[in-house]
Amino acid sequence: MIIDCHGHYTTAPKALEDWRNRQIAGLKDASLTPKVSALKISDDELRQSIAANQLQKMQERGADLTIFSPRASFMAHHIGDFNTSSTWASICNELCHRVAKLFPDHFIGAAMLPQSPGVDPRTCIPELERCVKEYGFVGINLNPDPSGGHWTSPPLSDRHWYPIYEKMAEYDIPAMIHVSTSCNACFHTTGAHYLNADTTAFMQCLTSDLFKDFPTLKFVIPHGGGAVPYHWGRFRGLAQELKKPLLKDHLLNNIFFDTCVYHQPGIDLLTKVIPVDNILFASEMIGAVRGIDPETGFNYDDTKRYIEATQNLSAADRHKVYEGNARRVYPRLDAALKVKGK
Numbered sequence: 001m002i003i004d005c006h007g008h009y010t011t012a013p014k015a016l017e018d019w020r021n022r023q024i025a026g027l028k029d030a031s032l033t034p035k036v037s038a039l040k041i042s043d044d045e046l047r048q049s050i051a052a053n054q055l056q057k058m059q060e061r062g063a064d065l066t067i068f069s070p071r072a073s074f075m076a077h078h079i080g081d082f083n084t085s086s087t088w089a090s091i092c093n094e095l096c097h098r099v100a101k102l103f104p105d106h107f108i109g110a111a112m113l114p115q116s117p118g119v120d121p122r123t124c125i126p127e128l129e130r131c132v133k134e135y136g137f138v139g140i141n142l143n144p145d146p147s148g149g150h151w152t153s154p155p156l157s158d159r160h161w162y163p164i165y166e167k168m169a170e171y172d173i174p175a176m177i178h179v180s181t182s183c184n185a186c187f188h189t190t191g192a193h194y195l196n197a198d199t200t201a202f203m204q205c206l207t208s209d210l211f212k213d214f215p216t217l218k219f220v221i222p223h224g225g226g227a228v229p230y231h232w233g234r235f236r237g238l239a240q241e242l243k244k245p246l247l248k249d250h251l252l253n254n255i256f257f258d259t260c261v262y263h264q265p266g267i268d269l270l271t272k273v274i275p276v277d278n279i280l281f282a283s284e285m286i287g288a289v290r291g292i293d294p295e296t297g298f299n300y301d302d303t304k305r306y307i308e309a310t311q312n313l314s315a316a317d318r319h320k321v322y323e324g325n326a327r328r329v330y331p332r333l334d335a336a337l338k339v340k341g342k
Ligand SMILES: [Zn+2]
Pocket: 006, 008, 072, 178, 222, 284
């Protein structure tokens, strides 16, 4: 089985975006605020939006199951206040849940949290609980920067975030560390802010003893870990300067990287530098980079090709990247698959 641990509902029917635009307009003129019940999307519309897009590409490319969360750039936690985010997260998570119910063999949910800048992350717990207990979601996306590029929250190692970690430990769910839209003109959302955040999250963990407090906590750092694998020597050297343990003992029981690196040399480097037990297959399809690479004639985000082609992985290693590691990092996914006899 091939599990893609990183997919978003980027193809939701336009009614969702229209509703969100009305919600945003309502922040200036409350009379424009739409009711949740004003959003009407039928199962047929959901089915169409998936069958002709993500599902078709999964089947063409050979992925079986995607861990599916709301569109990351649309989380936009910086907009409005907690109530704005709360309503929006609830709507987006419910849609992912409905997709997973319509295509139970191909999608399983991961939750967006109703984060809001300056608001205690504890407020996210009810939505997290609902998604895990009612919807059977197997992970969450945690935004380390709800301000959207201004980094006004404490680092991930700060006790500020501990209520989320306590709930993650209780439920045994991992968090993908995933920012949203940049509203800082210096940072392009997917080309800079995402990769900056991946690198930043790793370094925040490196300088801290977070995983001493939470030995079972698991973070998936997406987009191939940002700059981390490429600069592994720098990070090892910094850890040494800071008198931290070796990175394999300090961080690699808790931090994992996905394979959303959109070219062969990048995957070759990732699989050479990072231990295979810490690499999870992902494509982030349909996402930020949708074109065809003229050098290969294939889509940049057809990441399975790179895993197949790399010389650094044995057949047993590929099985770990495609399935084994995801089952280990997402125990609730493993349990859900076992219930189905998989
Ligand atoms: Zn993503």
